[in-house]
Amino acid sequence: MNQQKQHKIILFDGVCNLCNNSVTFVIKRDTKDVFRFTALQEEPGQTLIKKHGIDPAETDSIILVSGDKAYTKSTAALKIACHLGGGYPLLYAFMIVPKFIRNWVYDYVAKNRYRWYGKKESCMIPTPELRSKFL
Numbered sequence: 838m839n840q841q842k843q844h845k846i847i848l849f850d851g852v853c854n855l856c857n858n859s860v861t862f863v864i865k866r867d868t869k870d871v872f873r874f875t876a877l878q879e880e881p882g883q884t885l886i887k888k889h890g891i892d893p894a895e896t897d898s899i900i901l902v903s904g905d906k907a908y909t910k911s912t913a914a915l916k917i918a919c920h921l922g923g924g925y926p927l928l929y930a931f932m933i934v935p936k937f938i939r940n941w942v943y944d945y946v947a948k949n950r951y952r953w954y955g956k957k958e959s960c961m962i963p964t965p966e967l968r969s970k971f972l
Contacts, residue, residue, distance in 0.1 A: 844873040846972065847917065848885060848900040851876025851960030855950045856898060864970060866921040874971050876960040881972040898947040910947075911939035 847863065850856040860874055875881040877893065877900070886893055889907035891900060901913035908916050911931075918928040931939065963971050 845871055845917075845920070846885065846902040847872050847874050847913075848877050848882045848902065849874065850898050850950075851878050852957045853898065853950055853954065854956065855946075855954040857957070858954070859899070863917060863921065864967065866923060866925060868922040869920065871920045872917070872970070874963075878960055879972075898950065911943040912936065914943065915939075 847860065849860055863872060864874075875885070877883070877886065877897065885902055885907070886900070889900075889902065891907060891909065896909040899910070899913050901908040901916055903916070915929050915932055918925045920926075
């Protein structure tokens with residue numbers, strides 16, 4: 838896992854269609870090759886969750902690990918946006934919104950994501966050309 842030192846790691850819900858589409862979205866805009874990915878359900882994801890003391894019952898959709906720090910929910914999403922190409926770093930301005938409000942919106946979407954976007958039977962399998970982006 839020495840990739841943690843050079844890449845930021847995004848943990849995502851591997852069976853969630855919204856989460857999988859978000860990973861694809863980030864990969865396409867990760868022009869500086871900042872991110873690596875792992876599903877929360879996979880062994881590398883489980884190891885990182887335990888290492889950072891994150892309760893998967895509280896955070897079950899997205900986690901960003903950057904060095905020795907882990908960010909969850911809206912903070913993770915906004916920190917990810919900072920590293921994307923195009924105008925997406927401008928979204929970081931939403932950090933001025935109090936965390937409890939940002940996370941309320943985030944939690945509302947996360948709670949309804951399976952109903953709105955559906956769910957897969959198993960975690961996504963990256964294509965051979967994207968395999969190097971996954972732990």
